[in-house]
Amino acid sequence: MNKMDSAVPGEQNVSYRQIGKPRTRIDSPGKVFGKTPYAGDYVMPNMLHAKVLRSKLPSARMTRLDVSKARDLPGVACVLTYKDLKIGTVATDIPAQTGFRRRDTDQQILVDEIVRYQGEPIALVAAESVEIAEHALSLIEVELEPVPGVYDVFEAQKPDAPKVFGDDNIVASYKVRKGDVEAGFAAAETIVENTFRTQYIEHAFLEPEVGLGWEDEQGVINIRTSTQAVETFRYIADAIGIPHSKVRIRGALVGGGFGGKCDVTVELYIALLTLKTGRPVRLGYTREDSFYGHGKRHPFIISHKTGFAKDGRITASKIDITSESGPYAFMSPYVLMYATEAGPGPYLVDNVHIDSRSVATNNMYTSAFRGFGATQACIAYEQQMDEAAKVLGMDPIELRRINLLKTGDAIATGFEVQSAVWTEECMDRAWAALGEKPKDEGAIRYGHGIAAYQQGYGRMIWLHDTAEGWVGVEMDGTVVVRSGMTDIGAGQTSSLAQIAGELLGVDMMDITVYNSDSSTTPLAGTSSATRGLYMSGNAVRNAATAVRNRLAARAAQHFGVADSDIDFADSRVFVASDREKSLPFKELIATCASEGIHRSELAIFRAPFGDWIDPETGQGQVHPDYTYGAHAVQVAVDTETGEVTILKSVGAHDVGQCVNIAAVEGQIEGGVAQGHGYALSEELIYKDGCLVTPSLSEYLCPTSMDSPRIECIILESRSGLGPFGAKGIGEPGHTPAASAVANAVADAIGARVHDFPLTPEKIARAVSATRDNG
Amino acid sequence: MTNVKTRQLSVNGVKRTVDAPANETLLETLRRIGAVEVKCGCEKGDCGACAVLLDGEAVDSCLTLTGTVGERAITTVKGLGGAENPHPLQTAFADLGAAQCGYCTPGMIIATQSLLTNDTDTPDEADIRLALSGNLCRCTGYTKIYDAVLDGARAMREAEAAK
Ligand code: FES
Ligand code: FES
Numbered sequence: 001m002n003k004m005d006s007a008v009p010g011e012q013n014v015s016y017r018q019i020g021k022p023r024t025r026i027d028s029p030g031k032v033f034g035k036t037p038y039a040g041d042y043v044m045p046n047m048l049h050a051k052v053l054r055s056k057l058p059s060a061r062m063t064r065l066d067v068s069k070a071r072d073l074p075g076v077a078c079v080l081t082y083k084d085l086k087i088g089t090v091a092t093d094i095p096a097q098t099g100f101r102r103r104d105t106d107q108q109i110l111v112d113e114i115v116r117y118q119g120e121p122i123a124l125v126a127a128e129s130v131e132i133a134e135h136a137l138s139l140i141e142v143e144l145e146p147v148p149g150v151y152d153v154f155e156a157q158k159p160d161a162p163k164v165f166g167d168d169n170i171v172a173s174y175k176v177r178k179g180d181v182e183a184g185f186a187a188a189e190t191i192v193e194n195t196f197r198t199q200y201i202e203h204a205f206l207e208p209e210v211g212l213g214w215e216d217e218q219g220v221i222n223i224r225t226s227t228q229a230v231e232t233f234r235y236i237a238d239a240i241g242i243p244h245s246k247v248r249i250r251g252a253l254v255g256g257g258f259g260g261k262c263d264v265t266v267e268l269y270i271a272l273l274t275l276k277t278g279r280p281v282r283l284g285y286t287r288e289d290s291f292y293g294h295g296k297r298h299p300f301i302i303s304h305k306t307g308f309a310k311d312g313r314i315t316a317s318k319i320d321i322t323s324e325s326g327p328y329a330f331m332s333p334y335v336l337m338y339a340t341e342a343g344p345g346p347y348l349v350d351n352v353h354i355d356s357r358s359v360a361t362n363n364m365y366t367s368a369f370r371g372f373g374a375t376q377a378c379i380a381y382e383q384q385m386d387e388a389a390k391v392l393g394m395d396p397i398e399l400r401r402i403n404l405l406k407t408g409d410a411i412a413t414g415f416e417v418q419s420a421v422w423t424e425e426c427m428d429r430a431w432a433a434l435g436e437k438p439k440d441e442g443a444i445r446y447g448h449g450i451a452a453y454q455q456g457y458g459r460m461i462w463l464h465d466t467a468e469g470w471v472g473v474e475m476d477g478t479v480v481v482r483s484g485m486t487d488i489g490a491g492q493t494s495s496l497a498q499i500a501g502e503l504l505g506v507d508m509m510d511i512t513v514y515n516s517d518s519s520t521t522p523l524a525g526t527s528s529a530t531r532g533l534y535m536s537g538n539a540v541r542n543a544a545t546a547v548r549n550r551l552a553a554r555a556a557q558h559f560g561v562a563d564s565d566i567d568f569a570d571s572r573v574f575v576a577s578d579r580e581k582s583l584p585f586k587e588l589i590a591t592c593a594s595e596g597i598h599r600s601e602l603a604i605f606r607a608p609f610g611d612w613i614d615p616e617t618g619q620g621q622v623h624p625d626y627t628y629g630a631h632a633v634q635v636a637v638d639t640e641t642g643e644v645t646i647l648k649s650v651g652a653h654d655v656g657q658c659v660n661i662a663a664v665e666g667q668i669e670g671g672v673a674q675g676h677g678y679a680l681s682e683e684l685i686y687k688d689g690c691l692v693t694p695s696l697s698e699y700l701c702p703t704s705m706d707s708p709r710i711e712c713i714i715l716e717s718r719s720g721l722g723p724f725g726a727k728g729i730g731e732p733g734h735t736p737a738a739s740a741v742a743n744a745v746a747d748a749i750g751a752r753v754h755d756f757p758l759t760p761e762k763i764a765r766a767v768s769a770t771r772d773n774g
Numbered sequence: 775m776t777n778v779k780t781r782q783l784s785v786n787g788v789k790r791t792v793d794a795p796a797n798e799t800l801l802e803t804l805r806r807i808g809a810v811e812v813k814c815g816c817e818k819g820d821c822g823a824c825a826v827l828l829d830g831e832a833v834d835s836c837l838t839l840t841g842t843v844g845e846r847a848i849t850t851v852k853g854l855g856g857a858e859n860p861h862p863l864q865t866a867f868a869d870l871g872a873a874q875c876g877y878c879t880p881g882m883i884i885a886t887q888s889l890l891t892n893d894t895d896t897p898d899e900a901d902i903r904l905a906l907s908g909n910l911c912r913c914t915g916y917t918k919i920y921d922a923v924l925d926g927a928r929a930m931r932e933a934e935a936a937k
Contacts, residue, residue: 028868031876032883033860034811034851041810206815206823206877206912255813255877256912287816489875489913662871666914670874673915696820696910704906707916709899 017569018502019724020716022662025494026508027253027487039226039252040210040284047212048077048126050273050283051133053140054292055111058118058689059149059162059362062111062142067123069139075132078277079140080124082112090239090268092330094463104166105329109239109268115144116164116327117364118690119292126273126281149362151689153301153324156359164327165360171325172333174340176354176412176618184316184351188307192388196304196380197755200324200684201297201369204701207255208290213270214280220519221271222248228261228486229526230518235264236271247271251516254527257488258674259368262528263330265294291694295330295367296684298323298358300339302380307351312394312402319343319380321356323373326365331372332358337460339373341622344412345381346423346454347403352412354618362689368528370671371731374455375678375738379756382451382739387752396743397431400452411454411626414619419656419727420717423452423628426652429713430632433650443640446647447748451739452630456623457530457728458721461610465531468522469539471500471547472600475593477571477586479504479511484524485536486516490730491663492532496540498659499723503544504551505568505585522602530627530728533659535605537723542603554597555588607721625720627727629653631672631736637748639767642760644680644745646706651737652713656720656727668733669710675737677702679745683757783843785809786853792840800826800835800843804850811852811880815910822909825881826850832888834908851880854887862933863887866926867919874913885909886923895931897923 030036067079082088089106111122123140127133149164150156156169165171185191211225221242223233233247240247254261266283273281285293300323307316321339325332340356369375389396405411407421431450438446459465470482481500487493497511514521524536552566555573559566559581567576573588575581592599613620634648651668658664681700685692693699720727738756746752751766777796782789785804794803801824804812815821817836824835827849855861863883866872873879889897889905897905902923903916911919 022871024869025871027876028871028873029857031873031879032851032864032868033856034880035856036876037810038813038877040814204910204912206821206875206910207813208815254875256875258912287818287820489877491874662918666871666874666918669915669917670913671915674912695818696816697818701910701912702915703908703910704903704916704919707903709920710915710917 016502018498018508020658020661023498023508023660025491025660025663026497026511026513027491027494036253038207038255039212039224040207042212042224043282044212044214044280047280047282048128048273048277049130049133050124050126050269050281051137052121052269052289053123053137054119054121055115055144056118057115057144057146060115060144060146062113062115063145064141064143065122066141070125070136073132073136073139075128076125076136077128077279078126078273079136080110080272080276082110085109086241087239088112090264091235092328107328117362124269124273126277149689151361151363151686153322153359153361156361164362169360171329171358171360172336173357174337174618176340176343176352178412178414178617178619179351181316181318181351181353185307187309188315189310190308190392191305192308192384192391193305194384194387195754196302196383198300198376198379199756200299200364200686201678201682202291202684202699203258203260203369204696204699205256205258205260208285208287209261209266209294210284211266211270212280212282213274215274215278220246220248221274222250223267223270224250224252225267226254226261227251227267228254228257228488228528230484230486230516231523231525232264232267233518236268239268240271240275249518251486254486254488257527258370259372259528260294262368262526263295287696288694291691295365297369298332298335298366298373298376300376302376304380304384306384306388308388308392312392312399314347314349314403316351317344317349319354321354323358324363324366325358325360326363327360328365330365330367332366334460335368335373337622338456339377340618341413341456342374342377342454343381345378346405346452346628348405348409349412363686364691370674370734371455372529375735378451378453378735379739379742382736383742383752386743386746396450397427400427404452413613413622415621417626419625420654420719421628422654422715422717423630425715426628426654427452427630430630430650430652433711433713434632434634434648437634443638445637445639445748447635447637447744447746449633449740449743449747450630451736451743453732453736455627455732455735457627458534458607458624459529459531460622461608461624462612464609465525465535465607466604467524467535467539468602468604469524469536469543470522470600470602471540471543473504473547473589475589477506477589479506481511481513481540482521483513483515483536483540484518484521485532486527488527490667491660492527495533495537495659495663499537499540500544503541503548505573506571510571530730530732532730533726534722534728535607537726538605539603541723542605543601546601546603547599550597551588551592554592555583558583625727627653627729627732629732629736631740633740633744635741635744635748637745637763639749642764642767644758644763646676646708646741649676649708650711650713651733652715653729653732654715654717654727655729656722657716657718657725658714659726661714664714664729665712667729668712671734672710672737673702673707675734676706676741678738678756679741680757779841781840783848784845785848786850794840796841798840800838800840803840804835809850812850813877813880822881822885823878825884825909827884827888830888830891832885851883854883862929863926866922866929870918870922870925872914872918872922878909878911881909882906882911882919886926890927890930895927897927
């Protein structure tokens with residue numbers, strides 16, 4: 001761990017007792033002892049087991065659907081088809097959190113006539129056992145007549161293409177117009193053009209989707225599920241036709257999310273079946289269901305045309321971005337916005353021209369994945385920088401240095417970032433950590449690669465994001481935090497305990513955090529968009545501060561000092577200027593309780609609110625703030641087999657302020673491993689809309705054999721908008737990793753593979769092409 | 775249910791009588807009788823989340839038929855220790871941040887215990903990477919797991935030496 005101690009623009013010379021320390025998380029003991037109940041571990045008496053029948057074809061017309069045999073099977077409680085639904089559609093936008101609902105973006109819940117992707121649900125079954133439910137699925141008679149689909153984003157934009165979405169298959173489109181791009185190219189000494197492609201990616205969270213629903217004594221449909229968003233109760237209520245107040249989502253600690261548990265999946269089917277049968281219903285996806293049953297990461301095709309002056313300065317950047325949405329909108333418009341905003345990368349570019357669009361096809365639908373489009377943008381702009389350095393004959397680090405945004409500069413959308421921009425320091429530190437490049441030996445060649453990035457954290461400001469949090473002190477001096485935020489494994493709840501503990505002088509292990517219950521914990525929004533710590537951390541900070549202030553006032557009265565002279569630590573309250581004067585925290589609490597002094601607080605945190613960026617120019621503010629950093633990688637490439645071994649992988653990031661260093665490192669390390677897989681091995685392959693890699697033996701996530709020890713360099717500018725000056729790191733740690741791998745491979749073999757993933761076959765082919773040319 | 779047989783299983787030192795169909799996997803049986811600390815990630819032997827010890831040897835319980843277990847002792851992560859008597863690996867995994875979502879953790883700890891007791895009590899990083907190659911983790915990037923295994927192994931050797 002390295003800290004930056006100079007040039008701190010934020011709060012200076014502050015020392016914390018718990019914040020910033022590598023603490024054991026409050027959720028860790030339960031996990032290592034096997035005591036933590038996950039959503040799939042709950043059962044209820046009289047519970048039914050559910051299964052989903054899916055379309056085997058990606059584009060079809062359903063000509064017959066007969067469920068009578070399935071309904072007649074003993075042990076089957078309920079079979080639902082589109083004919084049984086009161087409301088046939090569910091929102092794919094995010095009204096659940098924001099009230100926004102774009103027009104024409106709802107999705108059919110069950111196929112009523114047209115199948116638009118392989119795996120689209122046709123019928124739901126609830127039965128006395130999983131075996132009976134499976135048997136019932138096999139008795140459902142479905143006839144699907146194939147209809148011509150479209151499986152390529154360029155084909156889909158042709159006038160005569162089959163229409164999957166609207167009348168032109170365009171789900172969203174944006175543009176950025178800044179400065180004068182033609183003048184910029186005219187002034188350029190060198191122009192570099194490249195097109196980069198990325199693939200479909202699976203989240204592969206280790207815990208497949210699962211939930212258990214039941215109706216309670218008030219007629220509320222309760223659903224215990226594994227989700228990143230308890231606010232989905234609103235979607236579900238709308239879709240099953242009951243009031244919002246009659247659906248309750250209770251989360252559990254989540255077995256991995258990475259964006260893949262933001263949209264509604266099992267919980268809607270559970271709600272429908274529970275409502276229909278009046279009995280508890282459990283639905284657990286198999287791994288295969290999970291491959292077919294939730295939205296994937298968007299493939300992108302990104303073309304860069306970049307003008308450079310003689311000294312390497314970028315004079316103009318023209319970027320064309322196409323993403324694939326699949327047949328339904330889901331997060332595609334927002335993901336495209338992120339990619340557009342991030343288009344030119346963390347560089348100062350006066351002349352920018354970006355056109356972007358998200359295109360519907362009959363391949364699997366796509367939605368949120370860690371990085372949310374900014375990662376794909378990075379894969380393009382950082383490979384482009386290395387290709388440009390090669391053409392210009394410049395060192396890739398120096399080319400970046402000349403162009404990097406500095407604190408206070410305007411980004412592509414014209415917004416001047418207020419927090420520290422320490423990309424250069426991060427780049428230099430990460431690069432230096434690689435050390436000397438080993439000498440090539442025979443067929444083995446070594447390469448170094450760097451990638452810098454910019455990633456927004458928090459929601460886009462026109463979504464008017466808020467989070468609530470509650471903090472209260474018990475009579476024995478222990479503390480309770482309530483937050484609707486879900487905990488997807490990054491230590492979200494533990495960080496809240498640490499924040500409340502810091503402010504109230506109580507050890508985090510004496511703090512209980514109740515979270516992710518849409519009815520009893522104050523709503524805080526999703527754990528996504530790198531907003532968890534930023535939003536909920538600030539809400540809890542606000543609540544704990546209010547409680548602290550009231551307690552401090554009473555303590556000050558007791559000691560006869562000013563409120564500001566009161567300090568809380570180690571479950572005691574002190575006079576800061578005379579630490580001999582102190583009192584057990586518990587005694588202060590007893591006094592407050594007997595005098596009716598309020599020991600709890602419900603607080604709200606509001607992110608900056610703003611309007612949409614200008615639709616014609618793309619100028620304005622998109623995110624509240626940004627995280628910056630860089631990643632460096634050393635690889636060895638066997639030029640005969642195309643096999644890549646990652647030897648070193650170093651992430652350097654300005655996180656503003658660590659709350660829990662171990663958790664911050666964990667976010668970076670995990671994100672980096674996903675980046676390694678993204679670059680080298682992971683790919684969901686669809687052939688004419690049909691998935692050919694529906695298992696973890698065909699879809700290759702990095703194993704320990706593929707994963708070197710990952711190094712983290714953490715800088716703290718204390719300039720972020722999160723609690724104590726924190727910036728978000730959930731997505732940023734991941735964002736540059738894949739690009740750095742790609743640049744290291746290109747450095748090793750002296751050639752660029754433009755299409756992800758960089759499989760051994762593609763690498764070997766690129767090597768032999770350089771030989772043929774050379 | 776066809777071919778249901780009554781069997782005796784030893785789960786974490788406790789004798790359990792279970793009625794298990796002939797085609798039931800040990801993963802299904804264990805979760806059915808409440809040992810839900812054994813996790814299910816794929817049911818195909820691809821992820822290692824379901825690992826348990828059979829007489830001290832790690833196996834994927836999703837690939838093991840309950841009927842083939844016989845008298846072998848089944849140990850899950852709960853059988854290794856708990857809050858009162860933590861196993862050194864559990865302490866190391868918790869303290870070093872090796873459990874993020876925690877869903878892979880029971881299997882990881884079981885696979886590690888198998889490595890340390892059957893193969894080597896002084897593993898280097900290459901040994902660890904090989905031994906855990908059947909256990910997927912999507913959250914940690916494995917770095918803190920390597921740290922925890924090294925630290926837990928050291929603590930286990932020290933505990934052994936102190937005996
Ligand atoms: S559940 Fe057994 S290996 Fe995945
Ligand atoms: S901690 Fe989540 S899969 Fe390993």
